Amino acid sequence: MSFLEYAPAPESRAVLSLKPEYGLFIDGDFRSGSGESFATISPADEKHIATIASASDADVDAAVGAARRAFDKTWSKMSGRDRGKYLFRIARLVQERARELAVAESLDNGKPIKESRDVDVPLVAAWFFYYAGWADKLDYAGLGADPKPLGVAGQVIPWNFPLLMLAWKIAPALAAGNTVVIKPAETTPLSALIFAEILQQADLPPGVVNIVTGAGPTGAAIVRHPDVDKVAFTGSTGVGREIAKSVAGTDKKLTLELGGKAANIVFEDAPIDQAIEGIVNGIFFNQGHVCCAGSRLLVQESVHDEVVDRLKTRLSTLRLGDPLDKNTDIGAINSREQLERIRELSRIGEEEGAERWSADCVIPDNGFWFAPTIFTNVQASHRIARDEIFGPVLSVLTFRTPAEAIEKANNTPYGLSAGIWTDKGSRILAVADRLRAGVVWANTFNRFDPSSPFGGYKESGYGREGGRHGLAAYLKGARA
Numbered sequence: 001m002s003f004l005e006y007a008p009a010p011e012s013r014a015v016l017s018l019k020p021e022y023g024l025f026i027d028g029d030f031r032s033g034s035g036e037s038f039a040t041i042s043p044a045d046e047k048h049i050a051t052i053a054s055a056s057d058a059d060v061d062a063a064v065g066a067a068r069r070a071f072d073k074t075w076s077k078m079s080g081r082d083r084g085k086y087l088f089r090i091a092r093l094v095q096e097r098a099r100e101l102a103v104a105e106s107l108d109n110g111k112p113i114k115e116s117r118d119v120d121v122p123l124v125a126a127w128f129f130y131y132a133g134w135a136d137k138l139d140y141a142g143l144g145a146d147p148k149p150l151g152v153a154g155q156v157i158p159w160n161f162p163l164l165m166l167a168w169k170i171a172p173a174l175a176a177g178n179t180v181v182i183k184p185a186e187t188t189p190l191s192a193l194i195f196a197e198i199l200q201q202a203d204l205p206p207g208v209v210n211i212v213t214g215a216g217p218t219g220a221a222i223v224r225h226p227d228v229d230k231v232a233f234t235g236s237t238g239v240g241r242e243i244a245k246s247v248a249g250t251d252k253k254l255t256l257e258l259g260g261k262a263a264n265i266v267f268e269d270a271p272i273d274q275a276i277e278g279i280v281n282g283i284f285f286n287q288g289h290v291c292c293a294g295s296r297l298l299v300q301e302s303v304h305d306e307v308v309d310r311l312k313t314r315l316s317t318l319r320l321g322d323p324l325d326k327n328t329d330i331g332a333i334n335s336r337e338q339l340e341r342i343r344e345l346s347r348i349g350e351e352e353g354a355e356r357w358s359a360d361c362v363i364p365d366n367g368f369w370f371a372p373t374i375f376t377n378v379q380a381s382h383r384i385a386r387d388e389i390f391g392p393v394l395s396v397l398t399f400r401t402p403a404e405a406i407e408k409a410n411n412t413p414y415g416l417s418a419g420i421w422t423d424k425g426s427r428i429l430a431v432a433d434r435l436r437a438g439v440v441w442a443n444t445f446n447r448f449d450p451s452s453p454f455g456g457y458k459e460s461g462y463g464r465e466g467g468r469h470g471l472a473a474y475l476k477g478a479r480a
Ligand code: NAP
Pocket: 156, 157, 158, 159, 160, 183, 184, 185, 186, 187, 214, 215, 216, 217, 218, 219, 220, 221, 223, 234, 235, 236, 237, 239, 240, 242, 243, 256, 257, 258, 259, 260, 290, 291, 388, 390, 416, 460, 461
């Protein structure tokens, strides 16, 4: 317990004007779904937020039909310059309604308001601004002289960055002239539905973006719909595999952004204070619900004890609790199901012989919570070193030489991201070159920018989002 206590600093919910029920957003309007509606709750207290419609196969068919008409009649005919204007307008409206979106996101997802306010929502606006700028410059993107859109994009996204993943999917698709049917995750539909209101405010032509809520079967209906030209998925490797099977043998283009088990490599010459902050940001940002999280710390043996000691001291200062409190560092785990998975893998970690340490924080009575946890004495063969935990759990391994660090870092079925901490620029370049990971951060971690491509190797999926590369996934014949 620290000697300086913080007073509660809750962000006001008054900025939110929630409806008790939300329908499906199809052809520019909300309508009821023919599936069985479901509730979205706040994972911090398990309280009901709103009732959400569920899209049946017939509803998905209506959404795809609306997207097809909009593609044929308006969106693919419009000049890039005019499409860009709509994207700029959406970006500005996101900024105008930023506080409301941040509160909704933290309420529905459980992430700390300081993250939704300072990271998620600003990046959402940045993504729309960035791709707005591309809309009239596609001829100059190096993707062919007169690149053409694919048609209707079917997109399925996860719950960890609900609105940001929506922006990653929608912004490049629209900039390239495609229309969209998108499904947010079952536990976090709220910000997407507020975004639908923003599309109405922006006067986006009906059918250009359709937002259908529901569970896995709604996602599967989008993926297998014969009139969908492109499938973009972010989520687990297991579901990604099913989607790849379902798309195989069709003309659909596919991009998959799946899981990760990133190595964050700390060399003995690293600036240790910065590295500690980077390790914390790498795995405890967003409760570790981050596909590119630095979940495997590889630390050079000579500095292992110092790093682990300092890390424990730092973790003891993190504040876990109400996601809407502006001082909260660690929010709620998104769902009971995810909490169970984190608990199970942590139990296995102990069973396999790793040493567990958890920060001593007060866990609220209701809701889903997991204290920041470190495992030391972890062997490369342990489940906690191989499986994605997707929670606030760090596995610490050691190495002696750079070659061993590289070998251990690459010893994973995934290949999404990695981090390197060292004082030597030459070492950064040499090591980064040999890491089989889509993104490598040096002396920083979890940095995102719309101009920078993001994506994985191996079981982390294929295709790139962000930057010029991100456009290629939505244009005919284009390879970035
Ligand atoms: P998930 O079960 O794969 O869900 C992702 C999305 O797919 C959700 O909208 C889900 O709907 C939907 N879905 C489920 N079954 C489907 C099916 N058969 N066909 C089509 N869609 C289906 O993953 P999750 O458990 O929500 O998310 C955690 C995982 O996502 C982690 O493993 C993480 O690594 C990965 N992830 C990867 C990235 C990346 O960029 N590479 C980013 C974020 C998360 P419901 O929500 O209704 O089930």
